[in-house]
Amino acid sequence: EFTNIAMIGCGSMGGGMALLFAEDGVNVSLSDPSEDAMDAVIQKAENQGYNGRVHKYTDYTSLCKSLSSPRLVVFSLPHGHVGDKVLEGLTPHLSKGDIILDCGNEHWQNTENRQEKAQESGIRYIGCGVSGGYQAARAGPSMCPGGDSSALKEVMPLLEKVAAKDKEEKPCVGPIGKAGSGHYVKMIHNGIEHGMMSAICEAWGVMRKMGMEYEEIGDVFSNWNSQGELRGTFLVSIGADLSYKRDSSDQSDQKSDRQPNQGRKHPPLVISQVLDKVVQDVTGEEGTGVWSNREAIELHVPAFTLNVSHALRLASAFRGDRERAHKAHDGGFPPVELNISDKQAFIEDLRKATYASCLASYIQGMNIIAKADQKNKWEIDYSQVWQIWRAGCIIQADYISDEILAPILKSHPSSDDLNLNFSSRVAKDVKNCFPALRRVVAKAVETDQVVPAISTTLEYFKVASGTDLPTAFYEAELDYFGSHMLDKKGDDDDNVKKPMEGKYHFEWKPATSQ
Numbered sequence: 001e002f003t004n005i006a007m008i009g010c011g012s013m014g015g016g017m018a019l020l021f022a023e024d025g026v027n028v029s030l031s032d033p034s035e036d037a038m039d040a041v042i043q044k045a046e047n048q049g050y051n052g053r054v055h056k057y058t059d060y061t062s063l064c065k066s067l068s069s070p071r072l073v074v075f076s077l078p079h080g081h082v083g084d085k086v087l088e089g090l091t092p093h094l095s096k097g098d099i100i101l102d103c104g105n106e107h108w109q110n111t112e113n114r115q116e117k118a119q120e121s122g123i124r125y126i127g128c129g130v131s132g133g134y135q136a137a138r139a140g141p142s143m144c145p146g147g148d149s150s151a152l153k154e155v156m157p158l159l160e161k162v163a164a165k166d167k168e169e170k171p172c173v174g175p176i177g178k179a180g181s182g183h184y185v186k187m188i189h190n191g192i193e194h195g196m197m198s199a200i201c202e203a204w205g206v207m208r209k210m211g212m213e214y215e216e217i218g219d220v221f222s223n224w225n226s227q228g229e230l231r232g233t234f235l236v237s238i239g240a241d242l243s244y245k246r247d248s249s250d251q252s253d254q255k256s257d258r259q260p261n262q263g264r265k266h267p268p269l270v271i272s273q274v275l276d277k278v279v280q281d282v283t284g285e286e287g288t289g290v291w292s293n294r295e296a297i298e299l300h301v302p303a304f305t306l307n308v309s310h311a312l313r314l315a316s317a318f319r320g321d322r323e324r325a326h327k328a329h330d331g332g333f334p335p336v337e338l339n340i341s342d343k344q345a346f347i348e349d350l351r352k353a354t355y356a357s358c359l360a361s362y363i364q365g366m367n368i369i370a371k372a373d374q375k376n377k378w379e380i381d382y383s384q385v386w387q388i389w390r391a392g393c394i395i396q397a398d399y400i401s402d403e404i405l406a407p408i409l410k411s412h413p414s415s416d417d418l419n420l421n422f423s424s425r426v427a428k429d430v431k432n433c434f435p436a437l438r439r440v441v442a443k444a445v446e447t448d449q450v451v452p453a454i455s456t457t458l459e460y461f462k463v464a465s466g467t468d469l470p471t472a473f474y475e476a477e478l479d480y481f482g483s484h485m486l487d488k489k490g491d492d493d494d495n496v497k498k499p500m501e502g503k504y505h506f507e508w509k510p511a512t513s514q
């Protein structure tokens with residue numbers, strides 16, 4: 001059991017986790033380039049009654065001396081070179097057997113490089129995804145550690161204490177697999193998160209164009225969150241919450257503000273003031289969104305919903321470009337008001353379309369994880385992946401967890417077989433939602449609504465289970481101009497074995513003299 005640990009990085013995540021460990025009786029030695037940041041954590045520790053359990057250190061020598069052996073050093077740092085520098089500076093002060101627990105959103109390859117580097121000195125480096133945002137960092141996050149099995153075993157009792165707990169009080173943390181697998185699974189968690197957020201925001205946009213007030217949409221989200229396929233979906237539940245928020249603290253959160261105005265002027269709802277520009281990761285360039293999509297493409301995993309969600313986020317960020325194009329396109333193609341005769345029925349369709357898109361995001365994300373697992377031989381424990389996503393994390397979705405993932409992931413599937421599209425349980429839900437999804441997309445297309453993730457989800461399900469795609473023509477064109485080689489109908493078995501190769505070439509036109 002670790003009775004003292006170091007926390008390197010005292011931002012909102014690291015600071016919150018430092019207090020979380022202190023609350024559990026652990027002495028925490030802080031290190032951060034900003035003394036103010038460390039002082040703020042110490043002040044909070046005092047206010048919260050953990051006096052004397054949190055101390056600051058301004059050099060690695062005294063920081064490492066404050067820890068008993070084997071030392072446990074937690075990183076909560078921005079991804080990239082910062083962690084490399086910290087590891088380099090810290091290594092001479094650590095000893096064989098010490099453990100580094102990297103709780104940042106680090107790229108899994110950086111993690112693997114550091115694991116190798118640390119191993120040269122006998123230091124065990126765990127890459128541990130942490131999910132739930134800064135409030136969960138303080139209250140108990142979902143944690144996703146991967147790496148050296150002996151180190152995982154040693155840190156697990158402490159992590160189990162501080163992690164989020166599911167409804168059965170089981171901790172949402174567990175040894176995920178070897179090497180960089182913990183950070184990999186967290187990266188794909190974020191890819192899924194982005195797919196779900198796109199679908200939810202698109203549904204919100206459609207409801208706005210139906211003429212619904214912000215708070216009325218909040219009521220719809222709250223209803224979606226309480227029952228049916230979107231029940232217990234964290235992103236839907238916070239969607240409800242934020243719909244009621246007003247921007248002055250004295251009158252905030254008052255649903256009753258919807259009552260007829262009695263002469264009092266209400267502060268505006270915060271959501272009505274938010275610009276349609278999704279800011280990017282702290283570095284402004286790279287982050288889990290870019291990485292997870294790059295992985296999908298590099299591993300040849302069709303991830304329509306995730307790819308398009310990422311593109312929507314990017315397009316939204318470049319607001320200046322959109323404004324310029326808006327002028328060039330003489331006002332563009334703004335959505336028109338949606339006149340829906342049966343509002344309740346359409347909202348129900350929208351709920352199913354949103355669920356289908358969230359499910360598609362999970363399917364695509366799991367396919368990326370399984371493919372990477374096969375390639376890197378991480379031996380991911382999928383029952384742990386299921387457990388860590390039960391609570392505390394951003395993609396928490398109780399129905400998907402209970403009904404869809406539990407029967408598959410808890411049976412310890414091999415990554416070779418893990419494609420949720422092969423599951424009859426998944427197929428049942430897709431079949432059930434498909435007509436609603438189609439109706440929503442059709443209506444949205446007719447009225448120029450912005451629904452990239454939802455509409456591409458419709459395409460995804462058609463393509464993923466389609467056996468008569470128009471790509472026969474695509475393939476013929478490639479063979480025509482590029483002697484690309486193709487397979488003929490009836491060659492399906494071979495196709496399964498060698499998906500990236502064709503066998504035949506046709507001379508489509510008479511050869512011209514060279």
Ligand code: 6PG
Pocket residue numbers: 105130131132133190193279280281282287288289393394
């Ligand atoms: C989480 C979140 C979190 C996320 C940032 C947003 O699981 O708590 O996924 O880790 O990365 O809140 O970051 P991006 O700008 O990279 O999406």
